[in-house]
Amino acid sequence: MSSEALARAAGVKPTQLRKDLAYFGTFGTRGLGYDVGALSKRISDKLGTSRLQPVILIGVGNLGLALLSYRGFEKEGFEIIAAFDADPHRKRDKQIKQPIYGMDELAGFVKKQNVKMAILTVPASVAQEVANYLVEAGIAGILNFSPIVLAVPEDIMVNNVNLAIELENLSYFTQE
Amino acid sequence: MSSEALARAAGVKPTQLRKDLAYFGTFGTRGLGYDVGALSKRISDKLGTSRLQPVILIGVGNLGLALLSYRGFEKEGFEIIAAFDADPHRKRDKQIKQPIYGMDELAGFVKKQNVKMAILTVPASVAQEVANYLVEAGIAGILNFSPIVLAVPEDIMVNNVNLAIELENLSYFTQE
């Protein structure tokens, strides 16, 4: 498959795609294009998703529950193996397959299961406190859904998903 | 408040913040800093969120339901006023305050209520089809949660939220 076809599927330009791949090595064959299976495999290896990655989720509210039920992570190589909440036994609207533990069990779990990534869906008011706790427990990457800027050591990776900002962006560009 | 303090809160550098504001006008007072109330107001005006913006949501599954219950949009000036689903009467785990309509009511609703923005939380397999329908109905901005690249006319704004990509990003950077 050519870089042009791949780029169309990804929503970028062919040269962009080729340049980006070039940063990690050479993947294609001149005159022929890319072997999609081999390319996919090598990208998974680079991303570290060729083996299933365990992930934990902190904060089992509305959004947390929805993400625990979301099937889209598995085929990309991620599994949310457990959830943690300040009130693990509170009644919830939905049945989920993952266990919900109290916060006091987090550090032990992370160490025993060697979990490196956490999804943070707690209220903004406690997000920093919980983040500190995650870092101390040995988490190295946080997917943060709270609308605050987390202060973490610089060897900790934080990705922010801020839904209000996404809407604000749309709002700005959809004004006539 | 100084650009330094604002920048710290936003997680950027002071010069970045000043330069960005400069693209829209002059907001601060030399020697003094920024009047936070006035700045906030002027930014809301620019973003178009100083009046409440109506938003609709399409696809009332796990994630859609969670977003319908999410309280974080209101204080940023957005309200999800209605939801649409191929099967509006299906039993759902959670009680929500918004009405759920069938897809056949969408176009009429959008026109009558003058809605410009939609949150798309349908399965990937139907996302493009639904997006076409949204565009035809007069929607100008789409917040897309399905993991596909939507093809839309260029005057339509699409923002993508792809949770698997966020995790892949973390996975890459948390490999030792």
Next chain:
DNA sequence: ATATGTGAATAGGTTCACAGCC
């Protein structure tokens, strides 16, 4: 004295254009 607003300098990212290989 203090902190903005902004040209100039720098860094980073994208696209072009084509040599190199199938």
Next chain:
DNA sequence: GGCTGTGAACCTATTCACATAT
């Protein structure tokens, strides 16, 4: 002939440095 890989050219974004205003 076709399509990749990549230096060079171009464009955009960030940071610096300081004149300017309070």
